[in-house]
Amino acid sequence: MVSVIATFRGQDGSLGYRNGREYHLIVKKNTIQVYNSEAHPELVNGGKCPYGSVQAFLNNWYNFKS
Secondary structure, eight states, X not given: OEEEEEEEOSOTTSTTOOTTOEEEXXXXXXXXXXXXXXXXXXXXXXXXXXXXXXXXXXXXXXXXXX
């Protein structure tokens, strides 16, 4: 499990995430799930989002910081 800050580059409304906004994320290696660790009421299901591959994850997130 890795904790990072990253910027969302996907489409607005995808689980409530907003394009260009920075989020604190926890990335789980085994299923490549991303969820927001802070209280963002606009996020569906706490922002939890499974990805089918690392590439699919990287298509929606950039500007990673620790």
